[in-house]
Amino acid sequence: MDRRTKIFIMNTTIDFLEKFKDNLTKNVDLSNYSWFNLGGKADFFYKAKDKNQLIEFLYETKKKKLKTTILGAGSNILFRDNGVRGAVIKLGKSFSYTKLIGDKILEVGASTLDRKVANFAKDKNISNFEFLSCIPGSIGGAIVMNSGCYDNDISKILLSISAIDINTLTEIKVKKKDINFFYRGTNLPNNLIITSAEFQGSISEKNEIEKKQNNFIERKKLSQPSQIKTCGSTFKNISKTRKAWMLIKEAGCENLSEGEASISNKHCNFFVNNGDAKSSDIENLIKKVKNKVLQKTGVNLELEVKIIGE
Numbered sequence: 001m002d003r004r005t006k007i008f009i010m011n012t013t014i015d016f017l018e019k020f021k022d023n024l025t026k027n028v029d030l031s032n033y034s035w036f037n038l039g040g041k042a043d044f045f046y047k048a049k050d051k052n053q054l055i056e057f058l059y060e061t062k063k064k065k066l067k068t069t070i071l072g073a074g075s076n077i078l079f080r081d082n083g084v085r086g087a088v089i090k091l092g093k094s095f096s097y098t099k100l101i102g103d104k105i106l107e108v109g110a111s112t113l114d115r116k117v118a119n120f121a122k123d124k125n126i127s128n129f130e131f132l133s134c135i136p137g138s139i140g141g142a143i144v145m146n147s148g149c150y151d152n153d154i155s156k157i158l159l160s161i162s163a164i165d166i167n168t169l170t171e172i173k174v175k176k177k178d179i180n181f182f183y184r185g186t187n188l189p190n191n192l193i194i195t196s197a198e199f200q201g202s203i204s205e206k207n208e209i210e211k212k213q214n215n216f217i218e219r220k221k222l223s224q225p226s227q228i229k230t231c232g233s234t235f236k237n238i239s240k241t242r243k244a245w246m247l248i249k250e251a252g253c254e255n256l257s258e259g260e261a262s263i264s265n266k267h268c269n270f271f272v273n274n275g276d277a278k279s280s281d282i283e284n285l286i287k288k289v290k291n292k293v294l295q296k297t298g299v300n301l302e303l304e305v306k307i308i309g310e
């Protein structure tokens with residue numbers, strides 16, 4: 001790279017940072033934004049102030065041909081050690097809200113934590129949201145992943161989503177009937193950034209909702225580890241009768257480790273950063289388990305954790 005090119009890139013970066021000021025920073029440590037507490041740096045890290053500024057930022061990234069990566073709560077993300085090129089986008093405070101817009105209809109901002117939605121619904125005597133108290137992460141990610149547990153998932157309560165189309169830089173609304181939901185996924189295209197969604201529950205007694213919610217939380221406490229550096233289920237279940245943890249155990253992988261990465265003693269589909277792991281330790285452990293399960297059981301496990309970066 002010659003001197004002129006270096007000066008041009010430097011000046012462009014200064015203009016870019018100045019335009020978005022407090023909402024845009026350079027060389028940000030991504031380990032602070034993943035529940036694994038792992039990962040290298042993002043070239044740029046942008047926290048969107050509101051929808052209008054988000055559209056403006058996307059316009060600038062398109063103009064500069066800068067790659068963008070959308071980040072939710074980081075509860076199922078493994079950032080690689082060499083970080084992420086381009087700009088990582090996280091929705092700011094204005095995208096975190098829950099409000100009642102009908103007898104049993106909620107409008108929820110995409111960056112709202114799932115458990116907060118469950119608690120809001122409970123306080124308004126609205127049921128069918130109880131399972132969200134056990135889902136780590138935020139609503140936007142929950143929709144894209146069709147998150148669920150205990151025979152419930154997000155598709156059963158969703159009415160519609162509002163999203164920014166990265167290609168056209170316009171806001172669109174997509175109804176549930178136009179979305180194809182499947183186990184831990186949807187057919188929503190990658191060019192959409194969900195900004196909010198509408199959900200419908202059922203009117204119920206608060207004490208019944210609380211009882212159901214507490215039951216889910218207790219079941220989770222008994223079966224899953226907490227207060228550790230993990231991103232939840234590593235692999236997707238094959239079916240209700242062939243769960244990923246069963247296959248991992250059947251293949252004799254439950255005591256495997258790689259560097260400072262290991263498998264939880266409480267639930268062998270939870271991989272753990274013991275404190276000084278590298279992202280590569282987790283990724284190598286994933287590969288090791290995946291290969292051994294395939295050899296022993298013939299099943300090619302599919303990742304639920306998203307691996308991002310260089």
